[in-house]
Amino acid sequence: MQxxxxxxxxxxxTSVLKRGLSYEGFVVDIxxxxxxxxxxxxxxxxxxVILDVMMPGMDGLEVLRRLRAADAQLPVLMLTARDSPTDxxxxxxxxxxxxxxxxxxxxxxxxxxRALLRRHEAESPEVLRFGDLxxxxxxxxxxxxxxxxxxxxxxxxLLKQFLExxxxxxxxxxxxxxxxxxxxGGSTNIVEVYVKQLRQKLEATGExxxxxxxxxxxYVLREE
Amino acid sequence: MQxxxxxxxxxxxTSVLKRGLSYEGFVVDIxxxxxxxxxxxxxxxxxxVILDVMMPGMDGLEVLRRLRAADAQLPVLMLTARDSPTDxxxxxxxxxxxxxxxxxxxxxxxxxxRALLRRHEAESPEVLRFGDLxxxxxxxxxxxxxxxxxxxxxxxxLLKQFLExxxxxxxxxxxxxxxxxxxxGGSTNIVEVYVKQLRQKLEATGExxxxxxxxxxxYVLREE
DNA sequence: ATCCTGCCTGAGCTATCGCTGAGTATAAAC
DNA sequence: GTTTATACTCAGCGATAGCTCAGGCAGGAT
Numbered sequence: 219m220q221x222x223x224x225x226x227x228x229x230x231x232t233s234v235l236k237r238g239l240s241y242e243g244f245v246v247d248i249x250x251x252x253x254x255x256x257x258x259x260x261x262x263x264x265x266x267v268i269l270d271v272m273m274p275g276m277d278g279l280e281v282l283r284r285l286r287a288a289d290a291q292l293p294v295l296m297l298t299a300r301d302s303p304t305d306x307x308x309x310x311x312x313x314x315x316x317x318x319x320x321x322x323x324x325x326x327x328x329x330x331x332r333a334l335l336r337r338h339e340a341e342s343p344e345v346l347r348f349g350d351l352x353x354x355x356x357x358x359x360x361x362x363x364x365x366x367x368x369x370x371x372x373x374x375x376l377l378k379q380f381l382e383x384x385x386x387x388x389x390x391x392x393x394x395x396x397x398x399x400x401x402x403g404g405s406t407n408i409v410e411v412y413v414k415q416l417r418q419k420l421e422a423t424g425e426x427x428x429x430x431x432x433x434x435x436x437y438v439l440r441e442e
Numbered sequence: 443m444q445x446x447x448x449x450x451x452x453x454x455x456t457s458v459l460k461r462g463l464s465y466e467g468f469v470v471d472i473x474x475x476x477x478x479x480x481x482x483x484x485x486x487x488x489x490x491v492i493l494d495v496m497m498p499g500m501d502g503l504e505v506l507r508r509l510r511a512a513d514a515q516l517p518v519l520m521l522t523a524r525d526s527p528t529d530x531x532x533x534x535x536x537x538x539x540x541x542x543x544x545x546x547x548x549x550x551x552x553x554x555x556r557a558l559l560r561r562h563e564a565e566s567p568e569v570l571r572f573g574d575l576x577x578x579x580x581x582x583x584x585x586x587x588x589x590x591x592x593x594x595x596x597x598x599x600l601l602k603q604f605l606e607x608x609x610x611x612x613x614x615x616x617x618x619x620x621x622x623x624x625x626x627g628g629s630t631n632i633v634e635v636y637v638k639q640l641r642q643k644l645e646a647t648g649e650x651x652x653x654x655x656x657x658x659x660x661y662v663l664r665e666e
Numbered sequence: 667a668t669c670c671t672g673c674c675t676g677a678g679c680t681a682t683c684g685c686t687g688a689g690t691a692t693a694a695a696c
Numbered sequence: 697g698t699t700t701a702t703a704c705t706c707a708g709c710g711a712t713a714g715c716t717c718a719g720g721c722a723g724g725a726t
Contacts, residue, residue: 253561258566290682387580408674410714433682433713434595438581442590631684631690634703657693657702 219399220335223264225255225281227273231320235268238324239331239404251277252276256284263383265293268327269296269314286313290340293334297322299355346381347439350358351428353381360420367419372397378413380439382431389436413437443623444559447471447488447506449479450521451497455544459492462548463528463555467472476500482570485616487607488516492551492560493538495522510537515566517558519535568603573665575644575652577605584644591643596621604653604663613660 223242224235231252236246236298249255249260252273259267271278273318277310282294296317315337353360358374360367369377375397379388388404398408417429430438446468448459453474460470471486473479483491493504493515493615509516520541530576539561540560565633570648571637582598584591593601597636603612614630622632654662 251557253557254565257560257564291668372673385581387582404674405676407714411674411716414715431461431714432582435582596684628685629687629704631687635685635705638704655703 219243219245220266220338221247221262221264222266222268222331223247223249223255223259223262224268225249225252225273226268226270227251228270231270231297234324235327238328244331252278255380256282259285259292260288266293266295266331266338268295268297268331269298279283282314295327295330295334311331312373318414340408346378348381348384348439349428350425351381353377362420362425365423367422369419372412373416373419376409380437384439387432387438394437443467443469445469445471445486445487445488446488446490446492446555447473447479447483449497449502450473450492450494451478452494455494456505458548459551464554466552468555476502476505483509483516486513487513489562490517490519490555492519492555495520496600498597506538509661513563515560517659519554521556554602563654570602572605572608572663573652574649575605577601585602586594586644586647586649589647593643596636597643601640602632604661608663611660611662616660 223237224232224239224246225231226232227250232250236248239246240425247258247264250260251278258264269281269285273281276436278296282296285292285294294314296314297320298317299320314389315334318327320332328384344354346353349362350363353374355374355378356423358369358371360369360374360377372421373407374392379393379396390409393409394402394406395416397412398404417427422430428439428441430440434439446463448463450459451456452454452472456472456474460472463470469497470653471482471488473482476499476541479491479493482488493502493505493509497505506518506520509518514537520538521544522541526620539558541555542551568580568644571577574587575584579602581596582593582595584593584601586597599619602618603617614633617633618626618630619638622628625626637653641652644652650665652663652665656662
């Protein structure tokens with residue numbers, strides 16, 4: 219389940235995107251200004267951003283710059299109302315991965331979105347690392363030092379979240395949202411249960427703890 | 443819980459704001475003149491100020507200037523009765539972050555307030571510093587020199603107050619108000635207890651004291 | 667059909683945190 | 697130097713966040 223953030227001040231655009239992309243199985247967040255977009259991006263970690271160039275207040279190119287400052291890998295698809303090549307070039311040069319000229323058909327946009335995500339998928343590393351811990355997302359096998367660790371799929375997904383956000387506080391709700399689905403009914407106890415299991419596997423031969431509890435806040439992946 | 447100070451000589455405006463914003467969960471202070479506004483701001487450190495341009499006595503622009511002199515970061519939302527662009531421009535140029543033209547609907551005002559606070563939030567740094575002390579507000583971990591210090595959430599909130607107001611005298615009532623809620627029943631002893639704990643953690647390996655007692659006045663964060 | 671593995675739930679347990687209250691120390695005032 | 701107000705300290709208690717365990721259920725393998 220992949221997350222897309224759309225940033226556009228025009229509600230007629232965002233509502234279409236929201237409906238269409240949701241129908242295609244994406245989780246869609248809406249921001250109606252550049253600032254709001256940055257805020258949402260910071261706490262939701264979308265897999266892809268659709269960004270309008272022309273907006274009142276902070277303009278698209280500035281938003282793009284800041285998004286990239288936070289995460290250089292994040293795929294960004296620019297929407298440009300003017301088909302003036304200068305703009306498109308400016309956007310692409312500043313780091314947009316692709317652009318679509320308004321007005322566009324949803325089909326075209328969807329194709330670009332899929333292409334970008336595929337490309338990003340292909341480019342993103344199979345193996346995540348932190349300290350002496352590594353996780354091969356292809357084979358779902360983790361390694362602590364030289365020791366191999368088999369993970370179940372939930373364990374894998376959970377550990378992947380930690381490795382994708384090292385040194386960051388991940389609230390239980392965040393993990394629940396990511397690893398289980400966003401409408402998961404149960405309590406956060408399940409997170410605790412799986413964190414315990416993960417710790418057990420990661421520390422089976424007495425290695426130091428990597429997943430730490432921050433009471434009242436969540437968990438963090440960090441050394442010592 | 444965020445604090446808003448509204449400065450306006452018109453009671454019909456302030457009463458609406460007070461009621462509406464309180465309902466939205468903000469703590470609202472009211473000042474009916476520029477001078478009173480400055481006084482309250484100095485001792486309450488609001489998170490945002492709503493400021494009328496047209497007031498008898500000290501006018502809004504002057505108040506703005508003085509507010510900014512004390513805290514250049516403080517978000518200020520101007521209320522202007524005339525929609526004359528000159529005024530708005532003058533206000534914004536002198537440092538107001540946004541303005542709303544009277545008459546306004548509460549909805550619009552609320553949206554602006556939220557936007558400003560979010561923006562300010564996003565801009566405020568994750569890591570606060572003072573001397574050899576730093577505090578990561580994300581992970582709630584402090585550092586004294588190279589030494590890491592884990593803090594509980596109350597300890598963190600308390601230390602954050604000191605780091606946000608360095609070299610300033612913070613009365614116990616102020617800290618009580620900020621760290622515990624404004625309607626906290628107990629005595630100020632709790633502040634003493636937590637100051638002690640903080641000192642213990644911050645000076646565990648013999649570092650010089652940073653939080654000093656000013657008998658009868660409060661505590662200060664300062665070196666020496 | 668049965669066994670096994672993995673996912674999830676619920677209940678009880680534990681440790682930590684936040685707070686209180688009483689007693690002690692210290693500084694200021696007289 | 698004594699008194700008084702203010703601040704500090706410490707032990708302990710209650711609440712609760714987080715941990716742990718046992719068990720039920722479902723789906724796939726044997």
